[in-house]
Amino acid sequence: MSYxxxxxxxxxxxxxxxxxxxxDGDFAPAEDIGLWTAGTDGEEGQExxxxxxxxxxxxxxxxxxGRIPVNVDSFGAVGDxxxxxxxxFLAAWETACSIKNAVFLVPxxxxxxxxxxxxxxxxxxxxxxxxxxxxVAPDEPKDWxxxxxxxxxxxxxxxxxxxxxxxxxxxxxxxxxxxxCKINMTNPCRGAPTALTxxxxxxxxxxxxxxxxxxQMHFTISRSDAIRVSGLRVRAPSDSPNTDGIHISESTNVxxxxxxxxxxxxxISIVNASSIIKMKNxxxxxxxxxxxxxxxxxxxxxxxxxxxxxxxILTGTTNGLRIKTWQGGSGYVKSVRFENVKMxxxxxxxxxxxxxxDSPTSCKNQTSAVKISQVLYRNISGTSRTPNAMKFACSDTxxxxxxxxxxxxxxxxxxxxETFCNCATGFDYGxxxxxxxxxxxxxxxxxxxxxxxxxxxxxxxxxxEL
Numbered sequence: 001m002s003y004x005x006x007x008x009x010x011x012x013x014x015x016x017x018x019x020x021x022x023x024d025g026d027f028a029p030a031e032d033i034g035l036w037t038a039g040t041d042g043e044e045g046q047e048x049x050x051x052x053x054x055x056x057x058x059x060x061x062x063x064x065x066g067r068i069p070v071n072v073d074s075f076g077a078v079g080d081x082x083x084x085x086x087x088x089f090l091a092a093w094e095t096a097c098s099i100k101n102a103v104f105l106v107p108x109x110x111x112x113x114x115x116x117x118x119x120x121x122x123x124x125x126x127x128x129x130x131x132x133x134x135x136v137a138p139d140e141p142k143d144w145x146x147x148x149x150x151x152x153x154x155x156x157x158x159x160x161x162x163x164x165x166x167x168x169x170x171x172x173x174x175x176x177x178x179x180x181c182k183i184n185m186t187n188p189c190r191g192a193p194t195a196l197t198x199x200x201x202x203x204x205x206x207x208x209x210x211x212x213x214x215x216q217m218h219f220t221i222s223r224s225d226a227i228r229v230s231g232l233r234v235r236a237p238s239d240s241p242n243t244d245g246i247h248i249s250e251s252t253n254v255x256x257x258x259x260x261x262x263x264x265x266x267x268i269s270i271v272n273a274s275s276i277i278k279m280k281n282x283x284x285x286x287x288x289x290x291x292x293x294x295x296x297x298x299x300x301x302x303x304x305x306x307x308x309x310x311x312x313i314l315t316g317t318t319n320g321l322r323i324k325t326w327q328g329g330s331g332y333v334k335s336v337r338f339e340n341v342k343m344x345x346x347x348x349x350x351x352x353x354x355x356x357x358d359s360p361t362s363c364k365n366q367t368s369a370v371k372i373s374q375v376l377y378r379n380i381s382g383t384s385r386t387p388n389a390m391k392f393a394c395s396d397t398x399x400x401x402x403x404x405x406x407x408x409x410x411x412x413x414x415x416x417x418e419t420f421c422n423c424a425t426g427f428d429y430g431x432x433x434x435x436x437x438x439x440x441x442x443x444x445x446x447x448x449x450x451x452x453x454x455x456x457x458x459x460x461x462x463x464x465e466l
């Protein structure tokens with residue numbers, strides 16, 4: 001690979017600093033496709049809320065003018081944490097969904113035991129879902145509704161709905177975790193319910209909720225557009241398997257802001273057919289970091305683009321900023337920006353892994369891969385638990401390209417840190433520690449499917465866990 005001159009670096013960097021992809025080879029200004037352009041001084045821009053009603057909408061009780069309360073207690077909910085309140089919730093939902101300006105009210109200081117429940121729209125306008133109390137799931141997997149094996153509380157086909165209230169959604173997941181094949185390897189691997197799902201919806205705002213101890217994933221946003229999440233708290237033990245905090249799939253124009261996530265898997269995971277995702281002011285730990293992927297499993301095609309993480313703190317996580325893809329996939333990940341991130345004792349602070357393999361057996365080598373390009377890391381600092389502070393493990397046949405590092409300062413308390421590259425090209429500017437010269441001239445292979453004849457060692461990928 002040719003050496004980048006200082007003039008060429010400036011020519012490439014200036015457009016990238018506030019840009020997202022317009023196509024395979026060029027960049028478009030972020031504002032052209034609705035991404036927010038945030039400064040590096042950490043100040044909150046007007047983008048992301050833009051006087052968003054999410055921030056101005058009062059908690060139910062402070063302003064009741066024009067609101068019609070639909071209290072689950074009025075439909076027979078007991079709220080003692082023992083009685084099954086599922087039917088009362090369904091009946092209250094049917095009423096609230098059919099009335100304009102309704103408030104679906106889950107009162108505070110009560111515990112409502114609810115089984116798998118699908119709450120469907122479309123509903124009349126300006127529906128407010130006020131969760132002030134605690135909603136708790138049955139704790140016995142054997143008693144779970146077989147018609148809903150993968151969902152607990154599911155909202156679908158909603159438009160312009162607000163979900164808020166300061167309450168708790170508790171998945172009672174401990175027995176689910178104990179039966180997981182990742183905890184007890186004699187058990188067959190099977191999926192478990194997601195605690196809260198928003199599906200096939202638009203214009204939904206979620207604010208000031210706690211989701212804890214999910215059976216599997218905590219909060220999934222799927223097949224949706226224009227979703228805003230703020231003030232969300234996710235809590236689960238570090239050894240709880242597959243308990244992603246927020247999982248985004250097949251969705252566009254999603255903003256996640258001011259969230260604290262501690263769990264046993266990815267704090268935030270973004271998968272196929274997702275674009276224009278903005279994350280800001282995220283606290284992550286414990287967990288597996290903030291991830292794009294995994295993508296491309298079972299030779300599938302994946303497309304993820306226009307992703308921004310601005311301002312985050314990751315503490316004690318197994319990964320920091322991660323992009324993970326399976327061999328054999330196709331498609332692309334491009335136009336990604338990670339900036340203003342602080343790491344504290346993170347095992348793999350910056351990692352791209354195109355050899356991801358979450359399987360009890362070895363994954364076979366395949367030539368096709370999800371293409372990864374146009375990834376910018378800027379203002380990343382902190383401590384690494386391992387020597388590999390930065391690792392770009394990319395495909396020999398579908399290399400990573402346009403990886404850019406700016407103002408990186410990663411250290412290790414006792415020992416050196418280094419950057420590892422396989423078939424990854426790009427450049428760095430400003431202060432960068434550890435040095436990333438391997439991005440400028442990767443000599444580990446010719447990156448066309450054949451090894452460099454002058455290279456005596458071959459690359460043996462180290463797979464990361466889910």
